[in-house]
Amino acid sequence: MPSPYLPNTDADRSAMLREIGVGSVEELFRDIPEGLRHAQFRLPSPLSELELKKELNRLASLNVSLDDYACFLGGGSYRHFIPATVEHVIGRSEFYTAYTPYQAEVSQGTLQSTYEYQSLICQLTAMEVSNAGMYDGSTAAAEAAIMACVVTKKNKVAVSTTVNPTYREVIDTYVKGRDLFMETVDPGSGLPSDCACLIAQQPNFFGCLEEMEAHARKAHDAGALFIAVVDPISLGMFQPPGQYGADIAVADGQALGNSMSFGGPGLGVFACRQQYVRQMPGRIVGKTVDVDGKTGYVMTLVTREQYIRRERATSNICTSEALMALAAAVYLATLGKTGLRRVAELCYHKAHYAADGIAKLKGYSLAFSKPFFKEFAVRCPAAPSEINRALLKKGIIGGLDISHAMDNTMLLCVTEMNSREETDKLVEILGTF
Amino acid sequence: MSHHYLLPDISQPGKTGCSLPALDVPAAALPPKELLRQELELPEVSEVGLIRYFTALSKLNYGVDTGFYPLGSCTMKYNPKWHEDIARLPGFASIHPLQPEGSVQGALQLMFELQEYLTEITGMNAASLVPLAGAHGEYAGLLLVKAYHQDRGDKARKKILLTDSSHGTNPASAVMCGFEVGVVASDSDGNVDMRSLESAMNEEVAALTLTMPSTLGLFDPRILEISRLVHERGGLLGADGANLNAFLGRVKFGELGYDYVQLNLHKTFSTPHGGGGPGSGPVCVKQNLADFLPSPVVARNKGKYKFVSPAKSVGSIANFYGNFGVMCKAYAYIRSLGAQGMKEVSEDAVLNANYLRAKLKPYYYLPYDRVCMHEVVFSGKRQKAKGVHTLDIAKRLLDYGLHPPTVYFPLIVEEALMTEPTETESKQTLDAYIEAMKEIARDAEENPEILHTAPHNTPVRRLDDVRAARNPDLRWQMKDQGHG
Numbered sequence: 001m002p003s004p005y006l007p008n009t010d011a012d013r014s015a016m017l018r019e020i021g022v023g024s025v026e027e028l029f030r031d032i033p034e035g036l037r038h039a040q041f042r043l044p045s046p047l048s049e050l051e052l053k054k055e056l057n058r059l060a061s062l063n064v065s066l067d068d069y070a071c072f073l074g075g076g077s078y079r080h081f082i083p084a085t086v087e088h089v090i091g092r093s094e095f096y097t098a099y100t101p102y103q104a105e106v107s108q109g110t111l112q113s114t115y116e117y118q119s120l121i122c123q124l125t126a127m128e129v130s131n132a133g134m135y136d137g138s139t140a141a142a143e144a145a146i147m148a149c150v151v152t153k154k155n156k157v158a159v160s161t162t163v164n165p166t167y168r169e170v171i172d173t174y175v176k177g178r179d180l181f182m183e184t185v186d187p188g189s190g191l192p193s194d195c196a197c198l199i200a201q202q203p204n205f206f207g208c209l210e211e212m213e214a215h216a217r218k219a220h221d222a223g224a225l226f227i228a229v230v231d232p233i234s235l236g237m238f239q240p241p242g243q244y245g246a247d248i249a250v251a252d253g254q255a256l257g258n259s260m261s262f263g264g265p266g267l268g269v270f271a272c273r274q275q276y277v278r279q280m281p282g283r284i285v286g287k288t289v290d291v292d293g294k295t296g297y298v299m300t301l302v303t304r305e306q307y308i309r310r311e312r313a314t315s316n317i318c319t320s321e322a323l324m325a326l327a328a329a330v331y332l333a334t335l336g337k338t339g340l341r342r343v344a345e346l347c348y349h350k351a352h353y354a355a356d357g358i359a360k361l362k363g364y365s366l367a368f369s370k371p372f373f374k375e376f377a378v379r380c381p382a383a384p385s386e387i388n389r390a391l392l393k394k395g396i397i398g399g400l401d402i403s404h405a406m407d408n409t410m411l412l413c414v415t416e417m418n419s420r421e422e423t424d425k426l427v428e429i430l431g432t433f
Numbered sequence: 434m435s436h437h438y439l440l441p442d443i444s445q446p447g448k449t450g451c452s453l454p455a456l457d458v459p460a461a462a463l464p465p466k467e468l469l470r471q472e473l474e475l476p477e478v479s480e481v482g483l484i485r486y487f488t489a490l491s492k493l494n495y496g497v498d499t500g501f502y503p504l505g506s507c508t509m510k511y512n513p514k515w516h517e518d519i520a521r522l523p524g525f526a527s528i529h530p531l532q533p534e535g536s537v538q539g540a541l542q543l544m545f546e547l548q549e550y551l552t553e554i555t556g557m558n559a560a561s562l563v564p565l566a567g568a569h570g571e572y573a574g575l576l577l578v579k580a581y582h583q584d585r586g587d588k589a590r591k592k593i594l595l596t597d598s599s600h601g602t603n604p605a606s607a608v609m610c611g612f613e614v615g616v617v618a619s620d621s622d623g624n625v626d627m628r629s630l631e632s633a634m635n636e637e638v639a640a641l642t643l644t645m646p647s648t649l650g651l652f653d654p655r656i657l658e659i660s661r662l663v664h665e666r667g668g669l670l671g672a673d674g675a676n677l678n679a680f681l682g683r684v685k686f687g688e689l690g691y692d693y694v695q696l697n698l699h700k701t702f703s704t705p706h707g708g709g710g711p712g713s714g715p716v717c718v719k720q721n722l723a724d725f726l727p728s729p730v731v732a733r734n735k736g737k738y739k740f741v742s743p744a745k746s747v748g749s750i751a752n753f754y755g756n757f758g759v760m761c762k763a764y765a766y767i768r769s770l771g772a773q774g775m776k777e778v779s780e781d782a783v784l785n786a787n788y789l790r791a792k793l794k795p796y797y798y799l800p801y802d803r804v805c806m807h808e809v810v811f812s813g814k815r816q817k818a819k820g821v822h823t824l825d826i827a828k829r830l831l832d833y834g835l836h837p838p839t840v841y842f843p844l845i846v847e848e849a850l851m852t853e854p855t856e857t858e859s860k861q862t863l864d865a866y867i868e869a870m871k872e873i874a875r876d877a878e879e880n881p882e883i884l885h886t887a888p889h890n891t892p893v894r895r896l897d898d899v900r901a902a903r904n905p906d907l908r909w910q911m912k913d914q915g916h917g
Contacts, residue, residue, distance in 0.1 A: 003770075003774060003777065004513075005510075005511060005513060005703075005778075005856070005857050006777060006778070006781050006856055006857070007857065007858065007859035007861075007862075008781055008784070008785075008856075008859055008860055012859065012860040013781075013784060015860065016784055016785075016787075016788040016860060017784070019788060019791050019792060020784075020787045020788060020790075020791045021791065022787075022804075025780045025783070025784055027804075028783050028784065028787050028804055028806075029652075029680070029683065029783065030804060031651065031652040031653075031654050031803075031804060031806075032652050032654070032680065032683075032684060033654060033656075033657065036656075036657075036684055036685075036688055036689060037680070037683055037684055038683070039556065039683060039684055039685040039688055040772075041553055041554065041682060041772035041775070042553055042772075043550060043553060043554070043767065043771055043772045043775075044768060044771065045771050046768070046769055046770055046771030046773070046774050047768055047769060047771075048769075049515055049769070052765060052768050052769055053515065053519075055768070056519050056522070056761075056764075056765060057522065057524075058539075059524070059539040059540075059542060059543055060519075060522040060523070060524025060525050060539055061524055061539065062524070062538045062539030062542070063524040063525070063528050063536065063537045063538070063539040063540050064528070064532060064536035064537070065523040065524045065527045065528060066527045066528065066529060067523040067527045068523075071529060073529050073531055073532065075531050076530075076531075076752055076753075077529055077530050077531065077752070077753065079527075079529065081453070083450065083451040085450060085451070085480060085483055085484060087521075088484065089484070089487040089488075089491075091517075092487075092488070092491040093496055093497075093498035093705075094491040094492065094494040094495075094496050094498065094499060095491050095494060095496070095707070095708055096496070096512075096517075096705045096706075096707050096708070097496030097497035097498045097499075097512055097705050097706070098494050098495060098496040098497075098706065098707075098708045099502070099504060099507055099509060099706040099708065099709065100706075100708070100709040101708065101709070102504070102839075103495070103827070103831065103836065103837060104893070104896050105828070105831055105888050105891040105892070105893055105894065105895070105896070106493075106494070106495035106831055106836065106891055106892075107493075107494055107495065107708075108490070108493035108494070108892050108893055109490040109491050109492065109493040109494030110494055110708040110709070112439075112490055112493070113487065113490050115439075115907075115908070115909075116439065116440055116909075118907055118908050119439075119440075119908035119909045119910075120440075120475065120476075122908045123473075123474050123475055123910075123911070124473075124475070129907050129908065130907075130908065132709070133710075135565040135566065135569060135710075135751065136565065136751055136752040136753075137752055138749070138751060138752045139565070139569075139750070139751060139752075146609075166749055166752055166753075167752075169748055169749035170748075170749045170750060170751065170752070172748065173576070173727075173747060173748040173749060173750055174609070174750075176748075177572075177576055177579070177609055177610045177611055178609060178610075178611050179611040209464065209468055235470065235473075236470075236473065237469065237470060238468055238469060238470055239467070239468055239469065239470050240470060243470075252752060259521075259526040259527060259758075260526070260527065260528060260529050260530065261520070261525065261526050261528075261756075261757050261758040262525070262528045262529075262530050262537065262540050262753070262754065262757035262758075263530030263752060263753025263754050263755075263757060264530075264565065264711070264751070264752070264753055264754065264755055264756040264757050264758065264759075265565070265710070265711035265756040265758055265759065266752055266753075277905065277907070283709065284905075284907060285907070286901040286902070286905050286906055286907050287901070287906040287907075288896050288897045288898070288900050288901035288906075289896070289897055289900065290893040290894040290895055290896045290897070291886075291894050291895050291897075292894055294437075294893050294894070295437045295893075296893035296896045297896075298896045298898055298901050300898070300901040300902050300905060300907075301902055301905060302902075303902075305601075306568070306601040306602050306604075306605035307600075307601035307602075307842075308601070309601075309605075310601045310604040310605060310614075311604035311605060311607065311608045311614045312608075313601070313605040313608075315605065315609070316568045316571065316572055316602050316605035316606040316608075316609050317566075317568055317569075318566065318567065318568045318601075318602050319566040319567055319568070319697075319699065319706070319709060319710045319711075319712040320566065320709055320710040320712075321565075321707075321710040321711050322707050322708040322709030322710045322711075323705075323707030323708060323710065323711060324707075324710070324711060326708065330483070330487060332475060333440055333450065333475075333476055333478055333483055334450035334451050334478075334480070334483055335449075335450065335451060335475070336444075336448070336449050336450060336475050336476055336477040336478065337473050337474060337475040337476075337477060338449055338477065339449055339450070339451055339453060340473065340475060341473060342453050343453065345456070346453070346454070346456060348461065349456055349458055349459075349460050349461050350456075350457075350458055352461030353458035353459065353461065356461070371464035371465065371468060388533060389533075392533060392535075392536065397529065397532055397533075397536070400531055416453065416454070419457065420457040420458050423458070
């Protein structure tokens, strides 16, 4: 059977070889030493579309899909409602089969929607400028830390102990890579003056809302930048980073219209103050005009970027998560100001309903008394792993076991996706421990 | 309405694009007011308004599904439609990365097998799927290099060597890993200049990063000699694997002497480029680097799959485990091709590139006049003598409904036109491109003005980059915030 992905016919191939002036395709590989060009590959036999669909359906069915289970798991990846508009727009192949818009004249779709994305992110975060998106929240935070070192000409990065531990690890990897230093600091303690930045998370990893204005003041008093890691959905209801003095705001944009997909692709949201735009990593799209004076969009401030500046670039990032940024733009536009506020309020009230129910159970208590948004930590009377096993049997994915940080503690997440019935069932099962 | 409107222009109070459920639990007390947001100025648009807006934008875009996209080094091959569906299966799309491992065995098996396939395809011993794009994979590779030398107590190796034809991400990634960058020259045949390598390769060099085939589309016949020299002097050899499509199913990086290679699943393994991502940049390594791989990797034990952290891992480099959605598509691609199918891919990729080379050589200067691999680099030098630049040629191609090649790269070729047809294009398509390029060459002689003013038929014409950079306009604001 000929391959559907190889449109040349054998007649085409013969004609082409004649034009090239060689007798066989083999001759075209002659620069490769003879002993190296006939490697053997042990790979499964090819399958037809029909056969492979069956095989992949089988693999997919081995996973517990959260379309079928109730889910109270967060910790960095979130189940939120995705309006149909998102899939339909990003499913248009004019968008998804294009590449980086190097040829602006035939890439206005990508460029203008990126300009929309940047604008929507600025509106959401109340920051002045946004780039076109990065890989994920953790790498955006790490790049922000490095940018702060460049801006302040200092070599130490301070990260609050309440920041998501994976983010801390990624920041540490990136910072060490550059031969810089990372220090974890207690949110209540002061900041040494040799720090380039303070990184704090809102709400923090444990779900609590922190006093971000105080963090910002502390950072600025030490001559450091303040970097806020935020939950973008929370900004439908809570104070945005631009208002509490953040110099750089980063987030994982998965929650904005992207499926969880086992953790990727995500989206690194990255926004900052105007004055730092030329130190910002990543692509940036700007508005301009064409030779006829017609409005159009281009990639701009490209002298920050690797393909122009090579070793003097602000980052090595090239291919990023453009399609996920498009999804985020469509998501934010679909929801609009009332919709996003509504989603945030649903999360808030439903999470509090669940927390109230659990806190009343014998042996359970909320680990913190601070205000929270959609995640909260609960001290349990049994090992969270044991509780989660029981929940799974009843069709519920329980919370994140954070017993390594606090004894018998579980981090639960409730979103607009969780019905009251699901939550009541969760509380009921927890009550059996 | 032209497409020049933006979301705020169609925003009206009271419109919305979606319906949301009512609150089904009692409302809780709100937190202190200072934590709450007062203003949230997002556009308010109807669903139909939104769909028409983005549909209109999509029509301004050119993708692989629109037509020929010979962007060199980007491997813009066709993306099989049903692979898109696979990543959207609820069992793959609707799974949380922190679910109990027992509830995601299908996903872990897919990742484990993909690690195995990529390891086999590259002739390596281990792989990490975590890197999120090509440059992220390069970065991971260089972190391994750094950790490897530190582990051996060799602190003097502060430099990464690259060739003068390397991608811009290569030096940028090296700097992100704290390395200095040294450049090795290419010789007049487009191969590594051995004398240049000989003098640069000293005890300060941690690794040579060598794209194979090079960005000139050429395979360096002295690869084993290069590998020997680098290793004899204590360095490692790393590959930017962006150009694997040239010898997929035929050559193994491991057998060429490489210690690691970073792949681009969104190039060689046919996953769509998404307008600039998502990508996926797995890094495959020999045994000497396996213990340093980014965390986590998937292991199999008694039929169960689980995440493990390599013994001396360089640590975490991403939120989770990599771009799983992209991995699903690449996995499907490998399983549908098999070993023989892959060999056929590289055969047609190389055949197509050489066909373009042979047919266009009479019209465009060919700086390296030899058999090429998956891409051919022409120079617009001849046309430049007539006052026509490569940029003009590229823009004129747009008028023919064709996407231009990569231009002005590699940097060592004057007025470069780096052309990668890929195997998913037919002779018919290539012939149409050849005809367009011939007409453009003729116009460069006879009617250069039409090139200088190109493109003429595109949604917008040449855009003012200087203005965009001088007075950056990077966002709109809602009307009541100031300007529209």
